[in-house]
Amino acid sequence: MNRTPSTARSGTFIASRRSVLLGGASLIAAVAAPGSRVLAASPGSNPGKYKADLGGYIGPKLSDAPMTLRVLRQEFSPEINAPIRAAYTAFKEAYPNITIEEERIPYGDLAKKVQLYVASGSAPDIMMGSTELAPVYSAGKIAVPLNDYFSQDFIQDIYAPLRESATIDGKVMCLAWESNSSFLYFNRDIFKRAGVATPPEVIEMEGGWTADQYINALRAITEKARKSGDQATFGLASSRFGNRGPGSNYSQLESMWVRMMGDPRAPKDSTAYKTFAGISENGQIATGYLDTPEAIKGMTNYQTLFKEDLSPKGIVADQYKGGVAATDFSSMAFANTFRSQGAPFDWGVSPPLRGAIGFASNVADAPFIYSGSPHIPEAAALLAFLLNDTNRRAFYAARGSMPSRQSLTNEMPEYKSDPVNMLAANVAAGAYGPPKSVGWLDYVNAVNPAVKDIALGVDVADRLHTAARQVDRLLVKYR
Known part of the structure; x- marks a missing residue:
């Protein structure tokens, strides 16, 4: 009416x-x-x-x-x-x-x-x-x-x-x-063909690979694929988040590379803490938070994925589900789809990647x-x-x-006995929300293009410093 x-x-x-x-x-x-x-x-x-x-x-x-x-x-x-x-x-x-x-x-x-x-x-x-x-x-x-x-x-x-x-x-x-925390999915068949050990299949949030271990595994997989004449298989699938491709969704995906290099347990005046926080306590300053040495290291790791062709620079639909990507990041929905509809390969899951902490973002x-x-x-x-x-x-x-509620998860037997479901529950409980700011839309709208530029090869430190200053200017209106 x-x-x-x-x-x-x-x-x-x-x-x-x-x-x-x-x-x-x-x-x-x-x-x-x-x-x-x-x-x-x-x-x-x-x-x-x-x-x-x-x-x-x-x-x-x-x-x-x-x-x-x-x-x-x-x-x-x-x-x-x-x-x-x-x-x-x-x-x-x-x-x-x-x-x-x-x-x-x-x-x-x-x-x-x-x-x-x-x-x-x-x-x-x-x-x-x-x-x-x-x-x-x-x-x-x-x-x-x-x-x-x-x-x-x-x-x-x-x-x-x-x-x-x-x-x-x-x-x-x-x-x-619903709960959408992401963790690492892998194609066991691709790892086996490359002769590379699969990531740890444990249910603890902190039990995953470090960023270095992950990148080294993707390097080995990609090298073996290219030497065999396989130009289609990549280590990491093209992102399905947001607008897809690199720089697609900082909140839920790419922030992982930065914020896991920080530490919420560190002193609040340290760059380790500020890297994890992502923004000042009042939600208005990004400089010194988005562009710390730890953040630069994290986004350098991210850039490596594209610089070394471990992941496509553009948008490629359904690479992981199509069996031509060794890994992908997704939520429990992937596992449920595979179980109900079948998967064309042998798959497994592993906890989120680790820097100073194991990190996953829980946005719903x-x-x-x-x-x-x-x-x-x-x-x-x-x-x-x-x-x-x-x-x-x-x-x-x-x-x-x-x-999204624990009582419903707890009543489902699979969340007590199945390793995939148990990992998902632990990640849901241990993930982190995005930084709180009334200007969060301005923040991500400035950072997403920066992430894409970094994937395409620009200087990481310069681009993060520029993005942080841009966010600061955008957030002035909320002071």
Whole structure:
């Protein structure tokens, strides 16, 4: 149904949201607070409290007035859309006064669509966002803090790195949809043909190869392949993240090469700590964090992959799945796909690479509730219903991904007995969220091209120094 923006959602309020998402002026203005109805005292799954199993919802009783809730999310394949559609049907049966209108768009268009909707001041009630953008949602007053609508038990059940990434000043801004921490996949057949020992198949987060061990193995594999006349096989598959290819997704992938060279346990004034942190504590300075000696060493390792033709400089689709790449970085979804559809080769997994620490970044799609929604409690209840145990089990079964909540992982026997699943769970628990900054979009938009330039051969130190200064200039507007 059409909605006219209220006074609280007009004027400076819209400008403040635009400034955060689109990189404009400083943050200003407040937002209308969430609904004032009295909150329930117990979790939504408490029998008889609500008309349906609302999972972790603890908000007020839902209104009986006719209303429409709008949802924006990415498009999935039909078999993955099916459990979400079934959940909507079940929710509608319990709350027939609530109509759900869903807009599904290609994943690559999602972030821009969210930006445009927020800038307009009339956005869907629930939108699919990302844990890495929680500082943006908070500073721009874009999302409703969820602590008053979801039980503490539910929130604490989310894997800590995902929960902490989504939490700003104690307020949870979005809820992880699934766990996507990446680790190393390898093609056992290619390693065998090259006579190279495979990486360690252990379940501990810190048990993987060092960057040097990994690069040396890829060198040996590539040398053997080229000597045999094989020009198609590479050591590392072309990235499938983001826009694909080198410089595709610093948050989830390439930051590994830099941040694993740092150490969160080091003194905060050390370059080791600053390398891991990636940005100053106030989220505004990259110089001295992105371009430390350790960061330069890490990106020099990354450059080696392309300088020595261990990985393609361009975009090559599905190299690892196609059997022409010895290794790739991916989440549990790869393993589930191989197991359900079969793989054309013998495969295995190993922990993330190690520098000073074993490092993986845990960034997840995460729906949030638009702060301008006129139906915040009902939107929270719908989101809670989609995230209840029954609906999550159905989604993960169709999607083949890993749960974002530990209780669901713990109930699955394979996460107690299967080494691949056990590694995935350990990585999910031990991964790190991206650095927190209200200017994180500016940061990655500056760093991704720098990473691509480094892959193509520019001087590593000069390019990192330039990128750090560029980020500093971009973040001035948030001071």
